[in-house]
Amino acid sequence: MTSEELLTVLTGLGHPLRLQIIGELATGRVHVSELARRVGVSRPLLYMHLERLEKAGLVEGRLELSPDGKAMKYIELRPFSFTLTVSTVLAALHADQEKGHSRAGDRSD
Amino acid sequence: MTSEELLTVLTGLGHPLRLQIIGELATGRVHVSELARRVGVSRPLLYMHLERLEKAGLVEGRLELSPDGKAMKYIELRPFSFTLTVSTVLAALHADQEKGHSRAGDRSD
DNA sequence: TTCATCTGTAAGCTCTGACTAACAGATGGA
């Protein structure tokens, strides 16, 4: 795991609303509009946060057809487990060098 | 651990430069000016990042006198270990309610 | 005294993450 991937997870979880979203999804999958109502935010805003969670691989969206024929996008939690220690960080920084990234913040692609 | 504390750690680690700082400190304590040189940033900027790391409890600063009488602020890593799972998040959200932190979307059941 | 090093902070700029308002398209039902 590179530091870039690690950072995607860290900053992905690093927002109160996104923690709340994780909390809501813990009990089962929910479609977007319903989720927006539950956490009390607008849909466009929710989309933005979901995008970050999805990029971090913490959440997954699936478009389905409801019984009454309406398109519904269901969001579900992807089980995750990360250990945060000094070793984790060192491993990430080391993985960067293997990939040719000389420093944590470098962007060559 | 409340979600606020969890977020302090997540956003505390959630920056490339701060990961790099952790990496530098892993081999041993370093004083501020030297650390700034190693990670290649200005001292004022480093102070800002150190402040965040310190608030998250990941790092500790100690002012000491060098052999030649100069004041030196040594930064050292505080060993940490956090597990990031859905349960962690749920526990944090639960801890919030115990503390009476109410939000807009809170349920009272 | 002057220089080089260390400490610490304040003022300001920039850029992006966070957020709102408004749009456009599709479906089922009254």
Next chain:
DNA sequence: TCCATCTGTTAGTCAGAGCTTACAGATGAA
């Protein structure tokens, strides 16, 4: 038809994290 629901996107505002420049004070050595 019109209304209610769902989907998705764009344009724009705003606040704060991130960063730079500049300051001020202390020490030891030349």
